[in-house]
Amino acid sequence: MTNALANIPMTLGALQMGPIQFDTPIWLMLIPILWAAAAWMGRRSLAGLGSVTRWIALAVRFIVIALLAGAAAEPSWRNEAKDVAVTVILDSSQSVPLQSQQTIEQYVEAAKSGNTNKNDRLGIVTVGKDAFVQSLPTPIVSEVERQHVGALDGTNLAAGVRLGMSVAPPDAANRLLIASDGQENVGSVLAAAEAAKAAGIPIDVLLYKYKIDGEVMIDRLITPATARMGENIPLRVVLSATKPARGWLNITLNDEPVDLDPDSPKLGVPVELRAGAPNVFTVPVPARNAEAHEFKATFEPEVVGGRMVGDAIAENNSQMAVTFVSGEGRVLVVSDTPAESEQVIQALTQSKIASRRISPEQFPGSLREIASYDAVVMLNQASYAYSQAQQEAMRQYVHDSGGGLVMVGGPNAFGAGGWIGSPVEDALPVKLDPPQKRQMPRGALALVIHSVEIPEGVYLGKKVCEAAVNALSRLDYIGILESPGLPTWSHPMSVVGDGTSVKRSIQNMNFGDMPDFAPSLEMTLKGLLSVDAGQRHAIIISDGDPQAPSNALLQKFVDARIAISTIGVACHGASDQNTLRSIAEKTNGKFYNVAHDQLATLPQIFIKEAQTVKRSLIWEGPPFSPTITGVAETMRGIAGLPPIKGYVVTADREGLALVTMRGKENDPVAAQWQYGLGRTVAFMSDATTRWTPDWVAWSGFRAFWEQHVRWAMRPSGNANVRVVTQAEGDETIVTAYATDASNERLNFANFQARLAQPDGTAKDVEFRQVGPGRYEARVRTDQSGFYVLSANYRAPGAAEGQSVEGNIQAAITKPFADEYRTLEDNEPLMRQVAALTGGRVIEGGDPVRDELWSRQGLTMPVALRPIWLALALTAIGLFVMDVGVRRVRIDPALIASMIRKAFRASEKAAGEQVDALKAARKQAQVKIAKRASGGDEVKGVKFEASKEQMARASTILSDAPAPIVTKAEKPAAANDDKSKQDEQGMSRLLKAKKRAQEDMKED
16 A cells, blocks of 8 residues: 555645646545544434435445545646747857858758657747847748847847747747857856756757857057047057967057058058967057047958958957047037127137037037037027937937036027927926917928838838927927828827827828829818917928929918928929929928938928927017026126027926026026036027127126036046056946045045946946045946946045045947957857756757757646536535435335336337327228229218218207216226226335335344
8 A cells, every 4th residue: 555655646745646636635635534434424314214325325425525625635637748849049149150050040940841740849039139039939930030130249148048938838848959159248048047957948059160260359459548638648459369460550540540650651560460479569649639539450461362361350350449638628619600609609718718619510420529528509509400319419428428518599499499309408407398378379380291102101201200290399280191092181280289199190190192282282271270370381291293283272372471391202303303392482481302312311301390380489579688596606796687689488497407597477598407417508598699689798798608618517627537447248347546636546536427338328337446546336338339438526625625526537449249259169158058957969960860859858748727616516516416315215126116117108108109000001001992993982972971970960960959978977997997096006105115114124
């Protein structure tokens, strides 16, 4: 008995008995105990029953007890899987040669087609810097898809393993197959393998084997993070080579080549590299001016016969570094014309603030370039002149780099310039949407969208509509008209509000052809005139092939003072362009012809045109002097202000924003605040003679602009802080050595630092003091590109109550991905993963022999279906039966007799039916025979009555009364039979009672 119990499998406290598993089998131990109790109690409770009945009742009780205990033990029906699912994790990163990727693709397809079990499943997960599911594990996979949609400049095998585990089907046994070179640089595949081992999923590995014999790469370009103008910046270039090699080393500074050897016809210097040991070359470069110096070192390998000697990968032959050269504070002034900024620049020059004026077209395109200035002053600038990337860089420049932004108004600035909803608005101390309580003329804009016959037509149509909506205020009107056949309003003319409704309509637009401009323009005119707006404007985007509208219709637009601007995209010819140009010219609008290579400018064009209805955000009227509100450093010494004649209407911003000047209806005219590490100033009037003609002659003009610009400028500090960066894998250690003006170490400094990353995001950086005057921070730099670190610091000064403040900057560069540092596969890591999880190392020769869907080492999963409810319901039914057995006396002999009688009665009835059928058949045969005999007697009589019928008929016709037959007289024999049956029934009952009494006496 003990051995039999030992053979019953137990798993995690569960008891398995054939196809049934009990999760809490302890309840089953109650069965023998309750059975014994039921048998003992049944001696008395079942004593009045017959022997057979008593045993039946006892058996029913035993079964009910077993079922109830089994239901309490949480039983489940086990269904064991028979299929195997293999999820292939394909390494698609840049370190894997393309030929190897194609080979593994063919291998997996051949393995799938050669697998004999067609119910086995195959799933595909591709891996780069992240992981994506190409196909879920299914029995049918048409082809292996290895085109990874994510970044390829990294290898994250751990993410691939985790994703492969997450898509593993629960109704099949699972294996993972990693096809990779094993050179991971993101995450830890061993940690993910531990999770796979715990889940019982083995990981097979298929190695991409390769080794690059001859390779040269620039490991590092080391430059100081900061330098002073006029001193030499030492550049240290560190190269490594697997074999001796020769070539040329070239240096560029801000994309301009540096002549390293004036005596040579080439700009670079020749270098000879040793194998194995680092090759270090030092090049001094003078710091020419106070700006960011971007250096790029490039190695040019020797070329023989058109092939590079000793070098195979060109992507790792360059490195970049940036040094911020400090000097006197510099300000970047942006204006459309020199005359517009002349007075402001003159005031800054008199205040000894160095400045440089540029046009919007010359504005820097990256954060690194903007960060070399301490502040940016934008005079009457419209948002359409700046790309989305430039606007985001400006926001980062203030928030993450600690720079200053001074935005000055004008007809093209703030909300009137389309900055509503832009990244720059986030940095401003005012809201560009007017306040709800401010009663102002509203603008109304109608967009007429015609399908453009290019692949990107639908996408561009939606993008330009969104750009136009974002440029409007929430109080303006917007309507969008489309032509899926007949012109219809995809969004009827209504208030923009929060933009949710109109943007939903944009996504649901149905683009179609437009045969004629007239119906659409008639609806546009009607829609624009239906709203109360101070400015109305219409924009058409089309390829120009619809029929031109009539001059009479265009004249209606002119009479209503509604201009139509037209944008031609992919026009079929000069005639289509002329159609659009004519519509614009006749209604005082503008025509834009956008070539295919200029499609990216479309959103900016729509933003520019949307400004037409933003004139309502401008207040112009009789001159008045703004009211000075609050106390601020920027208004120090200014007691009164000259009058102004206009400004752009904005609204107060919540938080720490400070309004220093107010205008009509309490509108902000000047405001300032701290935004992240930097500061911003907004002056809603202009700096020219249109709105501030009396300001240039005002004695406080220079002080006004000096104080506002200096307050916004990045602090330079009076401490000497040297910053050093050192890369360690995907992290960079930033070390700051701080001293004060007397060259004493600066201790207990508090740093507020931000790191701007290449993808446009930023994160806080925490510095901690690790030594006297030495501070250290560790940041993650796993993206390729430029990182800009900016920090404001404050430390106790030498005298009590004094403090030392300043700002530091450093650039971290990662020009190429770590994928290009890989020169051979990492076979040991792959073998370790397979050994850890119980997987196999597959050579990849014969896909059929390798058996990717092998059952070896797999534990087939079991699907458990709870059956406790079925057992409980069965027990309830049997319990009712138990009650019936004990309450109803059962005579087996009587039951058997009744069954026999029922069978005999049915047999007798069946026999009588057969005899009746035979008699009817015989009678029919007789009649047929008589008819066949042809007797005249039969033929002459239609109906022949019998003797009884004739007698009955004669009785009816006679005068004597008919004899009365009563029911009592009817069947006397029947009554006798009934009485005999009653006597027999009573006799049987008496006999049954007698037998029952005898049974009880025997008990």
